[in-house]
Amino acid sequence: MPQIIFLLSLFLNFLGPAPTVNVACVGDSITYGAGMANREKNAYPRILQEMLGEAYAVNNFGVNGRTALHRGDYPYTETEAYQQALKSEPDLVFIMLGTNDSKLQNRRHLADLDADYRALIRSFQELKSDPRIVLLLPPAAAFLEDTSSIWDPVIRQQIKPVIQQIAYEEELELIDLYPFFSERPDLMPDKIHPSSLGAARIARRLYETVKMERKLPDLPLRKRLSESGEAFNYHGYQGKKLEINGRESRIVQPKWTAPGNPWVWRARFWGHEPQTDIALLERGFHLVYTDVAGLFGSPEAVRIWDDFYASMVTAGLSERVALEGMSRGGLIIYNWALANPEKVAAIYADAPVLDFKSWPAGKGTGKGSPNDWKKCMAAYGFENEAEALAYLGNPVDQAARLAALEIPLLHVSGLADEVVPFAENTGLLAERIRQQGGAIRTINKEGIGHHPHSLKEPTPIVNFILEAYGMLPNLAIVPQPAAEYRSAAGWPEGCDWHCNHEDINRLLSNSTEVDIVFLGNSITQGTGGQRESVTYQPGQEAFSRAFAKYHWINAGISGDRTEHLLWRLQNGPYREAHPKVMVVTIGVNNFAHNSAAEIADGILAIDRYLTAHLPETRLIISGPLPTGLQPDSEQRKKYEAVHEALAAELPSDHYYPIGKEWLLPSGELHPEFFSKDGIHLARAGYVAWAEALQEIVDQLMK
Incomplete structure (x- = not known):
């Protein structure tokens, strides 16, 4: 048997690694990532790369201010990025242009848009790589009122129909991004460019497109x-x-x-x-x-x-x-x-x-x-x-x-x-x-x-x-970095999600004999610890007292969902830190995005990863803490459904559904333990949580 395995490995090495799928993201400043926090890590092509993994090479060929029009003020086809996109011999091309063509100085050339856009498409169709081409209709600019600049009525009434007509005649795929932002001014801080959170939405939609199984319509x-x-x-x-x-x-x-x-x-x-x-x-x-x-x-x-x-x-x-x-x-x-x-x-x-x-x-x-x-x-x-x-x-x-x-x-x-x-x-x-x-x-x-x-x-x-x-693809199990950037998340000004990820990695890398790592979202983040990137620490006193005899690290990041935690585990020094115990409290931020079954699958994926890669670490998988102020609320129903699934699937020595004892006899959340949003813990809640965890940790440490 060892000889067979050796010969098989030689054969696979001879074949070489699996071919990489080259993805070219062609576009303007929206593709480039202008105006967003930490563009290099948060532009949608970068997030898409992280989601797709090593089998793909996603390249950002976006250039600020560029037009599809050849006679526009800044034509995309005159850029070095365009030439590099062609030279990359892509297998898949996403094209998102048209926003800047709506500017006043470019509108006089809109009669050329059809021919110029087709010429751009044709330049990729003629490549030896014969790429799959997907046209992205530009996002809404509905919140911008300057009619001499980018103007939403022109995008909606003149530019979108031209691109749709081209897709109709050329039988090219389309993705309409316009609705994604039509009622979400919060995702467009400057009224034109998506924030990093908006870019993450685009990346998730394109991930679906790349991974969805397709067949020709031969009915x-x-x-x-x-x-x-x-x-x-x-x-x-x-x-x-x-x-x-x-x-x-x-x-x-x-x-x-x-x-x-x-x-x-x-x-x-x-x-x-x-x-x-x-x-x-x-x-x-x-x-x-x-x-x-x-x-x-x-x-x-x-x-x-x-x-x-x-x-x-x-x-x-x-x-x-x-x-x-x-x-x-x-x-x-x-x-x-x-x-x-x-x-x-x-x-x-x-x-x-x-x-x-x-x-x-x-x-x-x-x-x-x-x-x-x-x-x-x-x-x-x-x-x-x-x-x-x-x-x-x-x-x-x-x-x-x-x-x-x-x-x-x-x-x-x-x-x-x-x-x-x-x-x-x-x-x-x-x-x-x-x-x-x-x-x-x-x-x-x-x-x-x-x-x-x-x-x-x-x-x-x-x-x-x-x-x-x-x-429906379950993105709760697809590892991906988060794109949160707002200081309201409890971070100092200028510190985003990646700043927090790096702060945690620093603590893990500089530590020896780590006893406990607390993994989770804003609730865990609130325990404080030695985190330099956390400004709101309502649980610091309770956790410092309960775990004074242990070396513990707070690895919670506000807003994190199961998919973000999976990515952090795969891209951080958790294995090298060799923690004795890991406490995982995650899932509540998935409630607005995923079904109970999907959330449970995300938590189970975390458990499987930790079991495989940190086999000697004892796990305390809590899932989400109680949520939903009333027992008949949709939040509470989803919470109960998630835990029902976890109880059926998680190993009994991993599953610790902490917090159910904090409910009043009526089923309502204890008002002293929880904030008014029915999600976050008050200081008394942190005390109860620390005491419950301390009892379990002490037992596991023995």
Whole structure:
């Protein structure tokens, strides 16, 4: 056996290391990282490099102020970075230009943008490396008011459509970054350039693009669409308008298909608030629509949908479909799902009609629509209004069935909706489903009426659908550096996340006989210790007293999530320090970004890494400390779900769910132990935490 292993190693050495995938990030100051803290480490190409790892070489070819226009004030094609990008013979090229083309002095040349942008693309297409090319639509500049400078209306109305038309004709991939920043001025401190936190968002999205499994759209549907229908450009994607089974229909194809050929089926209002649809096309979903607008989800509408579904599955699409219904579209998606539950992957309903007595009848608090009410009664075949009002087949009447079917449900609704009142539709259905022990996710928009639908930044909706198909990547297990930079994190001015990482590494490197390393986020950071980079230390006194006889190091960094801690462990001298005990308290900062299962997987990945690389270190894995002021809060529910998963998977001698004893008999967080945010510890909480840990550490040290 040793001889076989030796020969195998010789063979692998002969083959050489695995080839590196060269990635070229082409762009302007947004790619370069202008204006952000610690650009060299926080520009999105650098973060992407850290996420992708050694098998990739990600190069930043961004140059400040550059235009795609050849006659712009500072053309990108005249830069040394452009020449270096070509010489790098990339396997993958991300191109993000157009922001500076919106400046007043460049607008007079916008007629050239199509030709100049195509020439730039062609220069990469002609390389021997034959790279995959992905066009990035520039982020929003919606917060800048100087119309002579970069101007958002020009980006949105003139530049984006040109790039989308090129992508449509050249069949190039697109990623729309515009929505990412359209409502997030906090991620654009100077109103133009993303902060390091904004750059991290871009990097995570591009990581998905690089790693997502793709296949060519070689379905029977593709051939069928090439032979019939009226072609149209749907935001850069190939669309066809055609008649299927006698109904007006539309089908939009992605540039490539995701495994299983997933699709989203829109019920009504084609093209309205398309953010979610575009984001799913980016990820390999087909988008389809067939018009049953005047049938109000009646049995006839369900029959038409049955026929359309059969034609789509025969053409190669998945047998399970994600349903999307806005307003009156809610009736058809729910009625069809109840008739065909095994065919439904998920339901996304947006300000949906769920009871025709509410709309169009207007028998509740809404105004209704008399003309539509007549059409609705006719579609269902009711002889009179009394018969219609006695009908108990509306979606709100089917809560028990929906709860039992366990179809993933997401509703987005305006709480001030006077057309389709929330309380009579989504609110009522959600209440009944939960009473039956079922689950439904709701995103309720305060002060918003029936319009606008959807979310400008559709990530929560997109992730919901990806999760339903088992396609949502778990970034909580992908090691990556954080990009936090703000002094509000408890750091001195000018000290960012990397400064803290280096401060911890210094302590580890300069220490001998380390007894304890406390790993975590801001809660752990608050224990103070010898950290020079921490200004807020509410737990210093309690931890110094409890662990006075030990040499301990505080390795907590504010804002850290599981993925950041994984990266720190792999890029810091933790193994060389040989700590006797490591205390890991992590996960609460993942709550806004990940499901309970994903968070638990991130914590388990940390445990596996430590077990493999520090086998003689005793581990105290706490997961997140209690959070959520009330026992029925979403924070508390996620906390409980994370710990349920950890209890089932972690070795019993690693798992220490500290803090459950700090809850009041009512289930509320102890007000003396926790701050008002229901997350961070007060000084009394640090005392309780130190005492609980001291007992465990003393026992392990024996």
